[in-house]
Amino acid sequence: MIELVSAARCVTCDKCVAVCPTNVFDRGPDGVPVISRQQDCQTCFQCEANCPTDALFVAPQTHPLPAESFAHDEEHLRRTGLLGSYRRDIGWGRGRTPGAARAVGPALSPSGPPLIS
Amino acid sequence: MTLELDADVLVVGGGPAATWAALKAAEDGASVVLADKGYCGTSGATASGGTGVWYVPPEPESREKAMASREGLGGYLADRRWMARVLDETYDRVNELAEVARYPFPVGPDGAPLRNGLQGPEYMRRQRIRVRRAGVRILDHSPVTELLTTEDGVVAGAAGHQRQADRAFRVRSGAVVLATGGCAFLSKALGCDVNTGDGALFAAEVGAELSGMEFSNAYGIAPEHTSVTKTAFYNYATFYRADGSVLDGAGSQRGRSVIARTLLASEKVFCKLDRADEAARKAMRLAQPNFFLTFDRLGVDPFTQPFAVTLLAEGTVRGTGGIRIVDDGCATTVPGLYAAGDAATRELICGGFTGGGSHNAAWAMSSGSWSGRAAARFARALGPSAAQRPVRAAGGAGLRPTGATSSVSAAEVVSAVQAEVLPYDKNYLRHGDVLRTALGRLDGTWSAVRSGLRAEGAELVRARQAAAMVAHARWMYTSALARSESRGMAKRLDFPDLDPAQHFRITSGGLDEVWARPQEVAA
Numbered sequence: 001m002i003e004l005v006s007a008a009r010c011v012t013c014d015k016c017v018a019v020c021p022t023n024v025f026d027r028g029p030d031g032v033p034v035i036s037r038q039q040d041c042q043t044c045f046q047c048e049a050n051c052p053t054d055a056l057f058v059a060p061q062t063h064p065l066p067a068e069s070f071a072h073d074e075e076h077l078r079r080t081g082l083l084g085s086y087r088r089d090i091g092w093g094r095g096r097t098p099g100a101a102r103a104v105g106p107a108l109s110p111s112g113p114p115l116i117s
Numbered sequence: 118m119t120l121e122l123d124a125d126v127l128v129v130g131g132g133p134a135a136t137w138a139a140l141k142a143a144e145d146g147a148s149v150v151l152a153d154k155g156y157c158g159t160s161g162a163t164a165s166g167g168t169g170v171w172y173v174p175p176e177p178e179s180r181e182k183a184m185a186s187r188e189g190l191g192g193y194l195a196d197r198r199w200m201a202r203v204l205d206e207t208y209d210r211v212n213e214l215a216e217v218a219r220y221p222f223p224v225g226p227d228g229a230p231l232r233n234g235l236q237g238p239e240y241m242r243r244q245r246i247r248v249r250r251a252g253v254r255i256l257d258h259s260p261v262t263e264l265l266t267t268e269d270g271v272v273a274g275a276a277g278h279q280r281q282a283d284r285a286f287r288v289r290s291g292a293v294v295l296a297t298g299g300c301a302f303l304s305k306a307l308g309c310d311v312n313t314g315d316g317a318l319f320a321a322e323v324g325a326e327l328s329g330m331e332f333s334n335a336y337g338i339a340p341e342h343t344s345v346t347k348t349a350f351y352n353y354a355t356f357y358r359a360d361g362s363v364l365d366g367a368g369s370q371r372g373r374s375v376i377a378r379t380l381l382a383s384e385k386v387f388c389k390l391d392r393a394d395e396a397a398r399k400a401m402r403l404a405q406p407n408f409f410l411t412f413d414r415l416g417v418d419p420f421t422q423p424f425a426v427t428l429l430a431e432g433t434v435r436g437t438g439g440i441r442i443v444d445d446g447c448a449t450t451v452p453g454l455y456a457a458g459d460a461a462t463r464e465l466i467c468g469g470f471t472g473g474g475s476h477n478a479a480w481a482m483s484s485g486s487w488s489g490r491a492a493a494r495f496a497r498a499l500g501p502s503a504a505q506r507p508v509r510a511a512g513g514a515g516l517r518p519t520g521a522t523s524s525v526s527a528a529e530v531v532s533a534v535q536a537e538v539l540p541y542d543k544n545y546l547r548h549g550d551v552l553r554t555a556l557g558r559l560d561g562t563w564s565a566v567r568s569g570l571r572a573e574g575a576e577l578v579r580a581r582q583a584a585a586m587v588a589h590a591r592w593m594y595t596s597a598l599a600r601s602e603s604r605g606m607a608k609r610l611d612f613p614d615l616d617p618a619q620h621f622r623i624t625s626g627g628l629d630e631v632w633a634r635p636q637e638v639a640a
Contacts, residue, residue, distance in 0.1 A: 021155030021164075021311050023258055023280055042310035043344035044165035045410060049238050060343045060411040062305045082414060089406035090238055100236040101221035105404025106397040108352050115349060115404045116223055117167040117234030117474075 001041040002058050003071035007032045009055035016047040016056060038064055045086050052093070054084030120279065120286035122254070123504035124150040125496035126489065127275055127288045129261045129316060130296035131157030132164065133478065134458025136244035137210065137485030138294045138492070143251040147493035150288050151253050152277060154260035154297075154578070155311045158245035159238070161298050162434050162459070163478065165308030166347060167237035167405065171466075171479035172211050173204050180204055187476070191437075191468025192604035192615065194329075194622055196639055199465035202445070206483035218243045235478065237308075237407075259286060260578045263512025264293065264319045264454070272323055272453035273508045280575045291496025291503040292453045294488045295320060295440065296481075299433035299459035300589045302538050303531060303582075306337055306346040306429040307407075314433065316460040317592070318585035320440045322511045325449040326626040328441040328462040328636065331596040331607040332469040333589075334544045335435030336377065338369060341385075341425035345411045348472075350401055353393040357423055359385050370472070377428055377541040387423040430539050433589070436606065437463040437471055438596070441624060446491025447484045453495060455488035457481065464622055469605015513628065514563070514588070515570045515580035524569030527576065530583035533562045538590045547597055548610040556594040560631075563587050567629065592625045592633070599623050599633040 002024055005016075012031030022040040025033040025047075035041075041058075048056045059071040070076055077083040091099040105115035126142040128135050131153025139151045153160050162168075173183040184200045211232050214220040220243055225231045249255060261277040265287070274289040300314030317327060337346030351369030356376060358364050364386060367375040379386050393401065398420055402409055412419045433439055440449055440456035442465065447455050458481040467476045496503060515527070537555040538544050566587055572580035596607075600623055602616035603609050625633040 017281075018257065019156045019159045021160040021308070023155070040310070042165075042305055042308065044159070044308045045407060046159040046165060046238070050159070060340070060345070060414045062342055062344050085413065086406065086410055089402075089410075090236065092238075098221045098236075098239055099403070099406055100239040101223055103234075103236055103404050104223045104225060104231065104400060106393070106400045108349060113231060113233050114225055114400070115169070115234060116231050117169055117236055117404065 001038055001043055001062060001064055002035055002047060002056065003065055003069065004057035004074060004077070005033055005035060006055040006074050009053045011053050013052060015050050015052065019050045020047050048086045049090060049092060051087070054087060057083055118284060120284060122150055122286070122288045124148045124254070124288055124290045126292050126294065126492045127152065127290035128294045128296060128489070129275060130298060130458070130460065131155060132161030132296065132298055132458060133241070133244065133481035134460070134485035135294070135296035136248050137482050138296055138457050138489035139248045139253045140251055141486045141489035142493040143253050145490050145493035147496055149253040150256065150290070151248060152256040152259045152261055152275070152288065154315070156257045157248065157255050158241050160311050162308045162312065163481070164237045164241040167235060167407065168478040169234045169474040170211055170232070171204065171207055171475045172233045173208065175205070175208060187467055187470070190470045190605070192470065193620060194464050194468030194605065194638055196465050203466050203479050203483045206486060207479040210482040210486060218247055256286065261315070261319065262577055262581045263510050263516060264323050265289065265508040266323055266511050267506050267508060270323065270451065272451055273503070273506050275319070276510060278574060278577055280578060283574065289504045289508060291499045292455065292492035294455045294457055294492050295460050296457045296485060297460045299436065299439065300586060301432045301434045302430055302535055302586055304430040304539060305344050306339070306431045306434070307344050309431065309434050312434050312459070313582040314585040314589035315582060316456065317440055318581070318588050320449060320451070320454065320456065321588060321626055321628055322513055323451050323454065325451045325454060326441040326624050327439065327592050328622055328624050329438035329464040329469065330433070330592040330625050331600050331623055332438045332464070332605050333433045333436040333593040334547065334606055335431040336373065336428040336541070336545055337431050337435065338373070338376070338426050339429050340411050340415065341427045343411045345408060346429050346431065347405055347408045350390060350405065350408060351388070353390040353397065354388045355391050357387040357389070359387065373428065374546060376426065377545050380428065381541050385425050388426045389421065389423050390419045391421070393420060428541065430544065432538070434459055435471060435477070437467055437469060438593070439463065445487065447488035448491060455492050457484040457488040469607055512581070514566050514584035515572065516577065518567065518569055518571045520568035522569060523571045525565045527570065527572060527579040527583040530562060530566055530570060530587060534559065534583070534586045534590050538593070546610060547608065549598060552594045552598050556591065556598070559587060559591050559594065563591060588628060591631045595631045595633045596623045596625045599635070
C-alpha cells in the first residue's frame with residue numbers, strides 16, 4: 001500500500017491524485033497530496049510510476065504498515081535505491097530508455113518466443 | 118449541478134477494450150465520451166500487470182497450431198470462426214501499436230522484432246494519448262452507476278457520479294459500449310480492485326444476458342500479503358512445506374489446486390524460483406520489472422530464499438464468463454448496448470479457460486475495436502436526434518431500494534459476498550452442496566441489498582459495486598450448479614469428469630430471480 005508521500009520531494013503536480021485508479025489521495029492544504037483512503041489502495045504502484053520526483057513509496061504489503069516500518073524511512077529508501085525504483089526499472093523519466101524496448105525475457109518453452117511482458 | 122453531455126457513443130471503462138472501442142468509434146466519425154471509474158491509462162488489470170498477447174503471424178500452420186493448442190483446456194467451447202477473426206484483428210491492432218502508436222517493442226536475440234506482449238504502464242499510457250488525440254472526451258474518476266434507456270428499452274446513455282468533482286453526470290448517447298472489466302471481488306489481485314463487475318449489473322438491469330459465468334474461479338499466485346498476481350515465472354518454481362520438504366504435485370500451471378488444499382489445511386506453502394538458471398534470472402527482471410518489486414521491497418531473493426505464497430481470487434478477470442455477445446460487432450441482446458473486453462464473455466475464443474493475458478488481451482483489442490465501430494454505426498443510423506430521445510434510468514439495487522429504511526451498508530455487503538466467493542473450499546474446489554449453501558446466503562444478501570442498501574454521492578459508487586458483486590456471485594454459482602460435470606476451469610468435486618452430453622454453453626441472467634440455461638454451441 002501507499003505508505004509515504006515525501007513533502008520534501010513533492011512538486012505538487014497533482015499527478016498521483018489524478019492517476020490513482022482507486023482515488024486514494026486528496027490534495028492537501030499546502031498542495032502536497034494526502035493519503036485519505038489508504039484502505040482503497042490496491043498496491044498497483046501506478047502512483048509511483050507516474051511521480052516525476054520519486055516522492056512516493058508503495059510498500060508491497062496489501063495491509064497498512066506500522067509507523068516504525070522501513071516504508072516510512074525516506075532516507076533508508078533513498079540509500080537502498082528503493083525510492084523511485086519502479087520508475088527507473090520501467091525506464092520512465094528524462095534520459096531513460098523505455099523498459100518496454102529492453103523487455104526481452106526468457107522463453108518459457110524451448111520452441112516459444114522470449115517473454116516480453 | 119449535474120454535468121450533462123451528448124455523444125454518439127459512450128464507452129464505459131478505461132482499460133484496453135475501452136480505449137480500442139473509443140478509438141475505433143472516433144475513427145469512424147462518431148463523437149465519443151469515455152467514462153472511467155478510475156483513470157484511463159492506469160485503470161484495470163492490464164495497466165498494472167502487463168500482458169502477453171495472442172499475436173500469431175498469418176501463416177496457416179502457426180494459426181492452426183494456435184487455435185488447436187487451447188481447445189481441450191477450454192472444454193471445446195470455443196468457436197473456430199471467432200478465433201480466426203480475433204487472430205486477424207489482433208495481428209492488425211498490435212502492428213498498429215508498433216507503427217502508429219510507436220510502442221517500443223523489443224528486438225529478439227536474432228534481430229527479429231518481438232510483438233507477443235505488452236508492458237502495462239507503457240501500453241496504456243500510449244492508448245490514453247491516442248484516445249485524447251482522436252478527440253474523445255475522457256471523464257476520469259467518473260464511475261457510471263446506471264444505464265439510461267428509451268421507452269422501448271433501447272440503451273441511450275448512462276448516468277454516474279464524478280468522485281473528484283463530487284457531482285453527478287449524465288451522458289445521452291446513441292449507443293453504449295460496456296468495457297468495465299471482469300469481477301475480482303476486491304481481492305487486491307494486481308490492478309483488479311476497479312473490476313467489481315459493474316458492467317454486468319448494468320447490462321442485466323436492462324435485460325441483457327450473460328454467458329459462461331461458471332468459468333469464474335481463477336486464482337492467481339502471489340507472495341503472501343502482497344498484490345502481484347503475475348504467474349508466468351512460477352514455471353521456474355518449486356513449492357515447499359514449512360519443514361522444507363517438497364510439496365508433491367504443487368505447480369503453477371498444473372497443481373495450483375494442491376497449493377489451495379495445503380493452504381486450506383492451515384499449512385503455509387513456500388516457494389523458490391530455483392529452477393531458473395543465471396541467464397533466465399537476468400532476463401526475467403527485464404521482462405517483468407513489477408514482478409520483482411515485491412521481492413526487492415520485502416528483501417527476499419526469490420531464486421534462493423523461500424517465500425510464503427497465497428492464491429488471490431481473480432474471478433471473471435482471468436475467468437472467461439461475461440456479458441453475452443450475439444453478433445460480430447459485439448452487440449448484446451439489448452439494442453444500443455455493446456460489450457467488450459473482460460466485461461464480455463471470452464468463451465468464443467477460449468471456451469472455459471484462459472491463463473489470463475494472451476487471449477484476454479487479444480479479445481480486448483478485437484472486441485473493443487469491433488464494438489466501437491458497431492456502436493458508431495448504430496448511433497449514425499439513429500440520426501442526429503438520438504440525444505433528444507426521452508430516457509429513463511435503469512438502475513435498481515443500491516440505488517433505488519424497495520424498502521423505506523437503510524438497513525445494510527456497502528461494506529457489510531462486500532464482506533458477505535467475499536465470504537462466499539473468496540474461500541478456496543467454496544469457489545475454487547467446488548462441490549454442489551457447498552455451492553447451494555453459498556448461493557442461498559447470496560440470495561439472502563441480494564434481498565437485503567434490494568430492499569435496504571441506499572447511498573448517495575460518492576458512497577453511491579460503493580453501494581453499486583457491492584450490488585454488482587452480489588449479482589455476479591449469484592450468476593456464477595447458479596451457472597456452476599447448472600453444469601453437473603467438469604469442463605474448462607469449472608471443475609466440480611462431485612462431478613469430476615467431462616460429460617460429452619453437456620457440450621453446451623450456459624447462459625444466465627436475471628436479478629431478483631436468477632436463471633441459467635444451456636445454450637447450443639454454434640457448429
